[in-house]
Amino acid sequence: xxxxxxxxxxxxxxxxxxxxxxxxxxxxxxxxxxxxxxxxxxxxxxxxxxxxxxxxxxxxxxxxxxxxxxxxxxxxxxxxxxxxxxxxxxxxxxxxxxxxxxxxxxxxxxxxxxxxxxxxxxxxxxxxxxxxxxxxxxxxxxxxxxxxxxxxxxxxxxxxxxxxxxxxxxxxxxxxxxxxxxxxxxxxxxxxxxxxxxxxxxxxxxxxxxxxxxxxxxxxxxxxxxxxxxxxxxxxxxxxxxxxxxxxxxxxxxxxxxxxxxxxxxxxxxxxxxxxxxxxxxxxxxxxxxxxxxxxxxxxxxxxxxxxxxxxxxxxxxxxxxxxxxxxxxxxxxxxxxxxxxxxxxxxxxx
Amino acid sequence: xxxxxxxxxxxxxxxxxxxxxxxxxxxxxxxxxxxxxxxxxxxxxxxxxxxxxxxxxxxxxxxxxxxxxxxxxxxxxxxxxxxxxxxxxxxxxxxxxxxxxxxxxxxxxxxxxxxxxxxxxxxxxxxxxxxxxxxxxxxxxxxxxxxxxxxxxxxxxxxxxxxxxxxxxxxxxxxxxxxxxxxxxxxxxxxxxxxxxxxxxxxxxxxxxxxxxxxxxxxxxxxxxxxxxxxxxxxxxxxxxxxxxxxxxxxxxxxxxxxxxxxxxxxxxxxxxxxxxxxxxxxxxxxxxxxxxxxxxxxxxxxxxxxxxxxxxxxxxxxxxxxxxxxxxxxxxxxxxxxxxxxxxxxxxxx
DNA sequence: TTGTAAGCGTTATCAT
DNA sequence: ATGATAACGCTTACAA
Numbered sequence: 226x227x228x229x230x231x232x233x234x235x236x237x238x239x240x241x242x243x244x245x246x247x248x249x250x251x252x253x254x255x256x257x258x259x260x261x262x263x264x265x266x267x268x269x270x271x272x273x274x275x276x277x278x279x280x281x282x283x284x285x286x287x288x289x290x291x292x293x294x295x296x297x298x299x300x301x302x303x304x305x306x307x308x309x310x311x312x313x314x315x316x317x318x319x320x321x322x323x324x325x326x327x328x329x330x331x332x333x334x335x336x337x338x339x340x341x342x343x344x345x346x347x348x349x350x351x352x353x354x355x356x357x358x359x360x361x362x363x364x365x366x367x368x369x370x371x372x373x374x375x376x377x378x379x380x381x382x383x384x385x386x387x388x389x390x391x392x393x394x395x396x397x398x399x400x401x402x403x404x405x406x407x408x409x410x411x412x413x414x415x416x417x418x419x420x421x422x423x424x425x426x427x428x429x430x431x432x433x434x435x436x437x438x439x440x441x442x443x444x445x446x447x448x449x450x451x452x453x454x455x456x457x458x459x460x461x462x463x464x465x466x467x468x469x470x471x472x473x474x475x476x477x478x479x480x481x482x483x484x485x486x487x488x489x490x491x492x493x494x495x496x497x498x499x500x501x502x503x504x505x506x507x508x509x510x511x512x513x514x515x516x517x518x519x520x521x522x523x524x525x526x527x528x529x530x531x532x533x534x535x536x537x538x539x540x541x542x543x544x545x546x547x548x549x550x551x552x553x554x555x556x557x558x559x560x561x562x563x564x565x566x567x568x569x570x571x572x573x574x575x576x
Numbered sequence: 577x578x579x580x581x582x583x584x585x586x587x588x589x590x591x592x593x594x595x596x597x598x599x600x601x602x603x604x605x606x607x608x609x610x611x612x613x614x615x616x617x618x619x620x621x622x623x624x625x626x627x628x629x630x631x632x633x634x635x636x637x638x639x640x641x642x643x644x645x646x647x648x649x650x651x652x653x654x655x656x657x658x659x660x661x662x663x664x665x666x667x668x669x670x671x672x673x674x675x676x677x678x679x680x681x682x683x684x685x686x687x688x689x690x691x692x693x694x695x696x697x698x699x700x701x702x703x704x705x706x707x708x709x710x711x712x713x714x715x716x717x718x719x720x721x722x723x724x725x726x727x728x729x730x731x732x733x734x735x736x737x738x739x740x741x742x743x744x745x746x747x748x749x750x751x752x753x754x755x756x757x758x759x760x761x762x763x764x765x766x767x768x769x770x771x772x773x774x775x776x777x778x779x780x781x782x783x784x785x786x787x788x789x790x791x792x793x794x795x796x797x798x799x800x801x802x803x804x805x806x807x808x809x810x811x812x813x814x815x816x817x818x819x820x821x822x823x824x825x826x827x828x829x830x831x832x833x834x835x836x837x838x839x840x841x842x843x844x845x846x847x848x849x850x851x852x853x854x855x856x857x858x859x860x861x862x863x864x865x866x867x868x869x870x871x872x873x874x875x876x877x878x879x880x881x882x883x884x885x886x887x888x889x890x891x892x893x894x895x896x897x898x899x900x901x902x903x904x905x906x907x908x909x910x911x912x913x914x915x916x917x918x919x920x921x922x923x924x925x926x927x
Numbered sequence: 928t929t930g931t932a933a934g935c936g937t938t939a940t941c942a943t
Numbered sequence: 944a945t946g947a948t949a950a951c952g953c954t955t956a957c958a959a
Contacts, residue, residue: 246936257946262938272944292705293653294936296644297951311668320662325693333702336687342676351684354643459871486870493872496847516867519837520810521844597952608930613954623928645952648935 245286253282265290296356305542306352306360308337308345314514315531316363319384322535323361330543332358349375359542362386380545382538387428388555394541395555398529400429401436403560407481407509407527408440410562415571416479416507420451422465422491424483430457433483433511455483459490466494478506478571485510485517485526492522492567503569513563525568528561596637604633616641647707656893657703657711659688659696665865666882667714670735673886674712681894683709700726710893713737731896733889738779739906745892746906749880751780754911755787756794758832758860758878761913763795766922767830767858771802773816773842775834781808784834784862806834810841817845829857829922836861836868836877843873843918854920864914876919879912 247261254261256275264271264279271279282288296302305327309316324334335355337348345367352360359380365372366386373391375381382394389395411419421437424430434452441450453468455461465487469477482488488510492502502508510517513528537556544550598612605612607626615622615630622630633639647653656678660667675685686706688699696718703711710731716723717737724742726732733745740746762770772788775781785803792801804819806812816838820828833839839861843853853859861868864879888907895901 248936258937259939259947260945262936263945266938270944275944289705291648291707291936293644293647293707294951295938297642297648297953298936298938300951302644311662311671312665314663314665314668317662317665317668320689321691324689324691328693334689336689338671338675338685338687340672340675342679350640354640356642356644462872490870490872519841521813521841599952609953610931610955611929613952614929617954621928626928642952645935646954648937649952649954651935 245288246291247288249286250279250283250288253286254278302356302358303332304335304355304357305332305539306335306337306349306355306357307363308339308348308352308360308365309363311336311338311340313364315512315529318531319363319535319538322532323539326536326539330539330547332539332543346371353378358546361538361542380542382541384534384538387432392553394538394545394553396534396537396541396558397556398534398558398560400432400560401439402557403511403527403529403562404433404436404481405440405443406560406562407511407525408437408444410525410564411479411481411507411509411568412444412446414479414507414568417446417571418449418451418475418477419446419479419481420453420469420477422453422455422461422480422482422487424455424457424487430483437481449477451477453480455487457484457487459486459493461487462490462494465491466498470498470500476506479508479568480506481509483511485512485514485524488524488526488567489516489522492524503567507568507571509568517563517565523566525565526563528563530558530561533558596639597642598639600637601630601634601639604637605629653707653709654683655686655706655708656683656890657686657688657700657706657708658714659690659699659703659711659716660714662687662689662691664715666863666880669882670714670886670889673883674890677887677890681890681898683890683894697722704729709897712889712893731893733892735885735889738783743904745889745896745904747885747888747892747909748907749885749909749911751783751911752787752790753908754862754878754880754913755784755832756791757911757913758862758876759788759791759795761876761915762830762832762858762860762919763797765830765858765919768797768922769800769802769826769828770797770830770832771804771820771828773804773806773812773831773833773838775806775808775838781834788832800828802828804831806838808835808838810837810844812838813841813845816842817849821846821849821851827857830859830919831857832860834862836863836865836875839875839877839918840867840873843875854918858919858922860919868914868916874917876916877914879914881909881912884909 247258251258251261260271261279264276307320307323309320327334335352335357337352339345339348345365349360361382361384364385365383369391372381372393376392382396384396408419421434423434438450441447453465455465469480480491482491488508492508495502495506500506510524510526513526516522517524517526541554598609602609602612611622612630615627658671658674660671678685686703686708688703690696690699696716700711712733712735715736716734720742723732723744727743733747735747759770772785774785789801792798804816806816820831831842833842839859843859846853846857851857861875861877864877867873868875868877892905
């Protein structure tokens with residue numbers, strides 16, 4: 226039997242020494258601990274009257290259920306761990322939607338932040354130590370073998386990474402499809418000389434490049450393909466601008482950049498050369514970042530649908546947990562073209 | 577006595593049914609649970625030999641200590657809850673440093689994300705339900721009464737908000753000091769006609785405005801004070817540019833914007849009017865956001881020292897927890913001027 | 928050096 | 944409708 230209710234301790238905080246428990250309430254009301262438990266869980270049984278008394282006392286004592294204890298007893302936590310690079314704005318947006326999505330299906334999200342001092346492995350292990358029932362990994366870079374090992378313990382959902390052959394659910398947006406849509410859009414505006422400013426040699430950059438090439442080919446524009454090396458940042462822009470403007474006769478009328486950041490850098494570099502966008506040249510980005518949304522930038526770009534990806538990822542995890550799904554599923558989303566003001570009909574006037 | 581080790585269950589995951597416990601290890605090695613516990617906690621006592629055997633078996637069975645159970649037994653969690661608006665890049669940066677800072681002093685950070693569906697109150701209650709021993713609130717907007725109520729239960733640290741009269745630690749950067757430094761910098765470059773593009777009527781905007789006025793006054797430049805209404809976004813820029821350029825004779829040679837975003841908007845608006853920065857006009861921002869760091873923007877701005885704020889916040893919490901500090905402390909940091917390329921000597925040439 | 932046993936605050940299965 | 948009582952996995956005096 227617990228002693229008297231502890232009202233704060235020497236430091237003034239109840240801190241670790243959680244004071245009021247179900248037992249206290251039970252004692253005070255004169256019923257059993259079990260009954261109190263039932264009432265809090267909302268199971269049928271207890272009479273309306275006791276329920277009322279218990280709730281009143283609980284309230285009066287500022288009772289808060291001890292989740293830790295409950296978790297120990299229940300064999301479920303209803304926790305979904307989400308590993309993220311918190312500095313990544315795109316991740317942040319997804320996380321936001323994930324907590325909402327999890328909420329609606331009765332789960333809670335525990336965040337694990339990857340930082341220079343907390344590598345992926347450590348973060349995931351911590352998440353598992355918290356007894357998360359599933360983990361959603363945003364942009365994981367761990368070895369497939371490691372992912373596979375974790376997937377033996379809990380359902381694992383990888384977001385934004387192409388992965389196959391292991392029992393891990395995948396949610397991602399189809400980069401090559403997104404690029405394809407961009408090219409279609411430009412072709413629809415009458416462009417033919419459409420160049421691509423690449424995003425380096427990583428897998429994402431390669432996917433986008435492939436999408437560009439494929440789309441150009443589909444439109445019979447192979448001869449106009451022009452690939453300029455870039456690096457996902459604005460640093461590559463000045464040089465890229467030089468290259469793009471090098472041959473006046475064959476100058477592209479539109480440039481598809483691998484992401485928003487390099488697109489914005491390019492716009493700036495072009496402006497310095499007196500090239501107006503979209504008057505002289507149309508420019509597109511990728512990601513629909515806040516940068517693209519700035520009023521004076523207003524960049525045509527591609528959204529990777531963070532909300533949809535977030536919903537799908539949570540749904541994937543919950544299907545494994547609640548619906549006994551056992552086969553891995555891979556969801557490849559169709560990115561959404563966001564037309565803004567940096568693209569216009571070829572030869573069109575600046576707006 | 578626990579039954580046989582459960583090797584996965586019907587769903588293929590050990591999921592909720594955590595299988596291997598200290599008891600299993602103890603059984604297999606032929607020692608007691610308590611001994612195993614001691615070994616895992618690294619307390620002196622167990623012989624090197626048993627230690628070795630226990631560790632070996634633990635490893636073999638893939639044992640992972642059940643933190644939940646430990647927490648229940650220990651009366652401490654060593655958890656610090658951090659409430660954040662995850663979409664806020666500045667918050668993200670601080671969070672990153674916080675997890676590192678907490679790590680070095682033996683604490684772990686639990687993130688609580690404020691979102692449209694998870695208001696502050698709910699997030700903080702959840703953090704407390706997780707048995708966090710202290711909470712760090714980034715940019716809290718809750719009523720002081722509420723903060724006070726929470727501060728009775730656990731140490732509360734508010735970051736980035738001016739607060740007084742309640743038992744809550746405060747960490748923030750001195751906005752008016754930051755503005756002051758900016759004005760000093762410009763005056764040092766020979767500027768006298770220094771205008772201010774405001775950040776609206778909220779408390780932060782007001783603090784920055786006050787800092788500007790005070791600094792101008794200190795330099796005896798009251799007559800050159802020019803305040804233009806802004807709103808922390810780039811939307812206010814075009815109109816502000818009009819206003820600033822309205823009186824050619826009295827046109828300012830420098831503009832101190834309330835944040836990076838409006839500064840960048842202003843730069844763009846000025847560029848459209850043929851005004852070069854910093855050739856014709858120097859511009860400064862505030863926040864040292866990624867926007868300011870873009871190579872082609874390279875904006876002179878003010879850093880709010882996220883790392884330092886993060887460290888101080890964690891230290892504040894830990895002092896309460898470990899050093900029995902009981903009086904609230906308020907840390908006002910000195911922001912750091914970051915000189916880049918948008919400021920130059922008055923009448924100086926563009927670079 | 929190692930073992931025993933009593934908690935920690937819940938949940939859940941029986942009884943009553 | 945309510946109450947004992949045994950888990951849950953770990954920590955920690957206290958014994959041996």
